[in-house]
Amino acid sequence: xxxVGQVGRADRVDTGxxxxxxxxxxxxxxxxxxxxxxxxxxxxxxxPWKRGPVLxxxxxxxGLFMLLHARIPNRxxxxxxxxxxxxxxxxxFVPVLLAGALWRRxxxxxxxxxxxxxxxxxxxxxxxxxxxxxxxxxxxxxxxVGAGNPDPAGTARELAASGADVLALEEIxxxxxxxxxxxxxxxxxxxxxxxxxxxxxxLPLSDSRPVDIRTDAGPLxxxxxxxxxxxxxxxxxxxxxxxxxxxxxxxxxxxxxxxxPRVGYWTESRDRGARALAEAVTAERNExxxxxxxxxxxxxxxxxxxxxxxxxxxxxxxxxxxGFSWPAEFPVARIDQILxxxxxxxxxxxxxxxxxxxxxxxxxISW
Numbered sequence: 001x002x003x004v005g006q007v008g009r010a011d012r013v014d015t016g017x018x019x020x021x022x023x024x025x026x027x028x029x030x031x032x033x034x035x036x037x038x039x040x041x042x043x044x045x046x047x048p049w050k051r052g053p054v055l056x057x058x059x060x061x062x063g064l065f066m067l068l069h070a071r072i073p074n075r076x077x078x079x080x081x082x083x084x085x086x087x088x089x090x091x092x093f094v095p096v097l098l099a100g101a102l103w104r105r106x107x108x109x110x111x112x113x114x115x116x117x118x119x120x121x122x123x124x125x126x127x128x129x130x131x132x133x134x135x136x137x138x139x140x141x142x143x144x145v146g147a148g149n150p151d152p153a154g155t156a157r158e159l160a161a162s163g164a165d166v167l168a169l170e171e172i173x174x175x176x177x178x179x180x181x182x183x184x185x186x187x188x189x190x191x192x193x194x195x196x197x198x199x200x201x202x203l204p205l206s207d208s209r210p211v212d213i214r215t216d217a218g219p220l221x222x223x224x225x226x227x228x229x230x231x232x233x234x235x236x237x238x239x240x241x242x243x244x245x246x247x248x249x250x251x252x253x254x255x256x257x258x259x260x261p262r263v264g265y266w267t268e269s270r271d272r273g274a275r276a277l278a279e280a281v282t283a284e285r286n287e288x289x290x291x292x293x294x295x296x297x298x299x300x301x302x303x304x305x306x307x308x309x310x311x312x313x314x315x316x317x318x319x320x321x322x323g324f325s326w327p328a329e330f331p332v333a334r335i336d337q338i339l340x341x342x343x344x345x346x347x348x349x350x351x352x353x354x355x356x357x358x359x360x361x362x363x364x365i366s367w
Contacts, residue, residue, distance in 0.1 A: 052106025059097050063115030066090055066123065070302060077264020081257075084300045085333055088322060091120045130320040132347035136364025138242065140314075140338055142168040142292035144253065145176070146356030152176040155354040156183035162351055162362065166240060167200040168292035170253035171356075195233025197251045197293070204241040211235035211280050213252060213273035235277065235293070239286070244367045247343075248286035252277055252293035270296045271303045278306030281341075288342035290365070294358065295337050311339035314363040319348035325359040338363040 069087060074080035094116055101109035141164035145155055156179065159167055167188065172180060177193060184191070188200035192208040199205065210233045235252040254277070255269030274295070281289060291311055299308055299316070315323045315334065324331035336358055338348065343365045351360035 048105055048107040050108070052101055052104040052109040055097055055100050055104060055106055055109035056112040059101075059109055059112035060115055062090065062093055062097070063112075063119050066116060066119045074302070078257075078267050079265065081267050081297070081301050081303060082265040084302060085298050087298075087300045088120075088124050089332065091116075091124070094120065124322075127316065127319070127322055132318050132320060132349075132364075134346070135366055136346040137244075137366040138166065138247075138343075139164045139362065139364050140166050140168075140290060140292060141351065141360055141362045142170070142251075142294075142336055142338055143351075143354070143360035144170040144294040144336060144356060144358040145172060145180070145354070146358065147171050147173050148357075149176065149355040151355040152179045153183050155356065156180050158352070158354055159360060160184055160187040162360070164362065165202050166249065166290075166292075168249075168251040169198050169200070170196065170234075170251065170294045172196050172198055192236065192238050194236045197234055197236055197253055199236065199238055199249060199251050199292075201240055206239045206241065208236060208238040211237050211250065211252065211277070213254065213276045234273070235280075237280065237284075245288065246286055248284055248289045250277070250281065250289070250291045250293070252291065252295065254294065254296045257296055267297070267303065274303050275306060278304075278310065281307060281310050286342075289340065290343070291337070291339040293337065294335060296335055298333050298335060299337065307339065311341050312345065314338045314340055314345040314365065315348040315361070317348075318345040318363075323348060323350060323361065325350060325361055327357050328353045328359050329357075331359060334361075336361045340365055343367060 066087065069080070069083055072080040072083055094113060097109065097116075098113055101113065139162075141159060141162055143155075143159060145152065149155055159169075160183065167184070169180060172193065173196070177198075180198070181191065181193070184200050188202055190201045190203065190205045192199050192205055194208070194210045199208075213235045234254070235250065237248065237250050240247040240249050252273070254273040257270055258266040260266050274297075277291075281291065289311065291307070295304065297304060299313055315338065323334050325334050325336040326332070338361055340363075344367070345363065346366050347364040349362050351362055353359055
């Protein structure tokens with residue numbers, strides 16, 4: 001007698017031939033057909049080396065993009081300079097692509113990511129970690145104090161408390177100049193202020209003069225009158241007397257960059273100033289030179305090649321990390337620089353935020 005509904009017991013099927021009944025497990029045919037279907041699907045499913053071709057292609061493109069950044073043309077809206085300004089941040093795409101590769105279980109995509117990782121480490125791996133050394137003989141500070149700074153007196157007091165021997169300020173407005181001079185007098189006996197830039201020093205200054213960096217045109221060609229150039233001076237050169245001889249110090253605030261619908265990433269004023277500043281530094285006869293200022297660009301930007309071929313970044317040589325200085329609320333780029341020649345970089349760091357939209361940058365050098 002056949003029992004219905006008992007799971008796991010074999011059913012007996014009468015064949016009607018008078019012989020012994022055939023015994024068959026329930027669902028055996030369905031299991032066999034499911035196994036065949038799975039085998040067919042597995043046969044058409046790509047292996048780990050064939051999965052994620054799009055992710056692998058994106059990884060290779062990212063690596064080539066960073067490797068060949070200097071070949072990106074600058075004529076079309078300054079796109080080359082824009083890319084180089086934020087070049088370190090392209091590394092954030094690596095973990096994103098890696099997550100996608102692991103999710104897709106794509107061995108080819110993981111292997112392709114070795115290219116952007118290698119390129120990024122070659123470009124910026126040396127900036128990771130602390131490269132500073134003790135024993136500085138002179139402390140330098142540079143700060144774009146901001147034309148819209150609501151508390152110039154507080155900013156001046158904070159900078160004086162840093163203990164800097166030489167202090168450079170950029171974007172000094174006529175209204176705030178008196179405040180900075182008054183608040184910094186006790187800490188700094190010597191000063192020179194020309195236009196919107198100034199230098200305060202605990203050591204004697206001499207031979208102070210403006211440097212023409214020709215930042216007298218805007219993105220739409222609105223040139224400033226010639227009579228206003230001196231009042232609008234944005235760079236100076238002076239000599240600091242030290243126990244080890246004269247130190248030539250340049251303070252500069254290069255022209256701003258703009259994103260304009262008509263011209264794209266506009267850098268003409270800044271680029272013109274960078275070339276003029278490079279010429280001044282090249283012509284400098286003093287073997288010991290310091291450049292402090294807001295260059296409105298990172299040193300990865302090709303336009304600064306004339307400067308970086310003559311001077312060395314203290315942040316790159318003796319800083320800790322990237323030292324991003326702008327904007328103060330969430331820094332994404334180091335556009336405030338301290339560069340040297342003929343002296344030894346010992347350390348570089350950032351000072352706390354003031355009322356400006358830039359962070360102050362500091363460095364220690366020795367002879």
